[in-house]
Amino acid sequence: MTCSEVEFDALFLAHYEGVYRLLYRIVGAREDAEDLAQETFLRLARHGQPDQEPHVRAWLYRVATNLAYNLLRSEGRRQRRQQAYGAANGETETDPIEIAARQDERAAVRRALASLPERQAQLLLLRHAGLSYRELAAVIGVASGSVGTLLARAEAAFEKAYRAASREEGGRGHGTM
Amino acid sequence: MERCDLGRLKAYHDDALAPAEREAVAAHLIGCPACQQALAALAERSRGVAQCLTTLDPEPAAVPAARQALARFREAQRSHASAPSPVRIALQRSVTMIRETFGNSRWRSLAIGAAALACLVILFSFAPVRQAAADFLGIFRVRKFAVIPIDPTQQQKIEALLRQAEEGRFGAPTILREEGEPEPVADLAAASARVGFAVRAPTILPWGVPPLSLTVQAGPALRYEMDRAVIQALLEATQAQGIKLPAVDKITLVLDVPYSVIQEYGFGTGRLTIRQMASPQVDIPAGVDLTAIGEAGFKFLGIPDADALRLAQGIDWTSTLVIPLPTNVLQYREVTVDGVVGLLVEHRPAQSSRRAAFLLWQKDGVIYSITTRDVDPLVTMQVADSMR
Structure with a gap:
């Protein structure tokens, strides 16, 4: 699908x-979320939305989450490398929101x-972002009848992981789960 | 619903079932305490997950307004696509390939500076011609790179000269072939067939992602004819001393920039673009004293006379591309890459984690460049070393 400038702007x-919200939830830093949002729309402008993907929102969210996870992966490598070399190069940006009151819970x-697993995390974030079962099915490439099962599993897995993570925070997690 | 099915209960809870199916689940629930319990647990868990994920939401005030974001998006697109004049395109593309390197305006001006010296080299080559101009015997091909550090004043001087060139003060070229648009190609084999050499690709990509795009782009070809008045204007503009004018009415240069292949990789904010092309070619009229041209170029850049001569004599002007670099904002070093000596230029602003780099090397008659943003130089070198 290619679209005119007017359609694109709309x-x-x-x-x-x-x-942007979806990206921010994943990367947690405004500058990165803005860059990635621009990149997402740049891809839409450049390549257009593929014909076989009728849900433009689903397509945008899929591209955005892929970009965000790619960034997290490269960030992870960068941080590991810095630890390995003991390098403090002053490049690590501190997200001011991360030092706010709900830092532990976040x-x-x-x-x-x-x-x-990345697909489960993506599924939860995309559902939270408001995608319908049909859109989720398009994003992750399954029949929409399977989405309920996958979501239920992902939520159960998240619950378990969150409890473990809260314990690691030394009981400081304030989640209700 | 004939049997208890957690997935279907979840869909029921999320109101994602067709009406008939929804009724069937509702009917089943009435007679199945186990499913009632499971549904309650699902609902509780969904609430908890939603609450957790909500903590990750940006503050409402921190969400950029869509209209402003769109304006920024359009601006970025425009600055990326703004078409420079054919002269600038030809010179920049032909000799440095740096234009693709740098997204922001500061880098762009540096790229212009680099192109400007190339421009000087070509334009200066008119001056000392001593015989008929139609004889194209000398051929310039890029084999090596040399860096000349320059300061902001010198950079401004180069840019002023380039502006004059763009305004037509030194004549206008005849476009023999327009620069093409980047055209997508299916694979490396197709790209190789288009460009006439074996296109290579990295075997190590830290992000494990396929290229965002694989394109080939035809370079421009142009013919530049200069008469005595134009040459005189050029000499005045550059304050070149001691260069004799050729005893001909008109001199012609031909510049031919071949196809290049562009592989673009992306990962979040990171960018890595590999460009490769056979060396562009400049047909230089016979008898040109390239060392004298180079010396005049260095003097124009403000290098003291004695040093200019020494530098010019130390360079093989038929094969070396000289790149002026403002060393107040850029760092450069020679590196061994892909089995040969290459040039790594880095831009690392103190106040930002955003950084850009440019890696340039030549091997077997093909010029390679990798331009990056937000990529560790060590990773860039690994990528370059893995080209197969």
Whole structure:
């Protein structure tokens, strides 16, 4: 699918906020979320949405989550490398929100998500972002009849991981689960 | 619902079932305490998960307004796509391939600076021609790279000269072939067939992602004819001393930039773009004293006379591309890459983690460049070393 500039602008305005929120939940830093959101729409502008994917929102969210997880992977490598070399190069940016009051809980939630298989974490985040079962099915490539089962499993896995992560926080996690 | 099915209960809870199916589940629930219990547990867990994930939401005030984001998006697109003049395209593309390197405006001006010296080399080559101009015997091909550190003042000087060139002060080239748009190709074999050499690809990619795009792009070809008045203007503009004008009415240069292959990789904010192409070719009229041209170029850049001569004599001007680098903002070093000596240029602003780098090398008649943003230089070198 290719679209005119007017159509593209309409899509951008309709979906930007949702894409940004989704990205922010994953990467947790404004600058990265903005960059990745721009990149997501750049891909839409450049390549268009494939014809076989009729749900533009699902397509955008899939591209966005893939970009975000790619970033997390490369960040993980960077941090591991820094630890290995003991390098403190002053490049690690501190997200001010991370030092706010709910820091512990956020950390536990992030750790729990990170410990899940990527597809399960993606499924939870995309559902939380408001995708329908049909859209989720399109994103992860399954029949929409399977989405309920996959979501139920993912939620159970998250619950377990979150409890473990909260314990690691030294009982500081304030989640209700 | 004939049997208890957690997935279907979950869909029921999320109101994601077709009406008939929904009724069937509701009917089953009435007579199945186990499913009632399971549904309650599912609902409780879903609430908990939603509550947890909500803690990750950005503060409402921190979400950028979509309209402003769109404006920024359009601006970024425009600055990326803004079409420079054919002269600038030809010179930049032909000699440095740096243009692709740098996304932001500061880097772009550096790339222009680099192209400007290339411009000087080519334009200066008119000056000392001593015989008929139609004889194209000398051929310039890029084999090596040399760096000349420059300061901001020198950079401004180069850019001023380039502006004059763009305004047509030194004549305008005849476009023999327009620069093409990047065209997607199916695979490396197809790319190789288009460009006429074996296109290589990295075997190590730390992110394990396929390229965002694989394209080939035709370079421009142009002919530049300069008469005596134009040459005189150029000499005045560069304040070149001691260069005799050729005894001909008109001199012609031909510049031919071949196809290049572009592989673009991305991962979040990181970018890695590999460009490869056979060396562009400049047909230089016979009898040109390239060392004298180089010396005049260095003097134009403000290098003291004695040093300019020494530098110019130390360079093989038929095969070396000279790149002026503002060393106040850039660091560069020679590196061994892909089995040969290459050049690594880094831009690492103190206040930001955003960084860009440019790796350039030549092997078996093909020029390679890898331009990156937010990529560790060590990773870039690994990628380059893994080219097969």
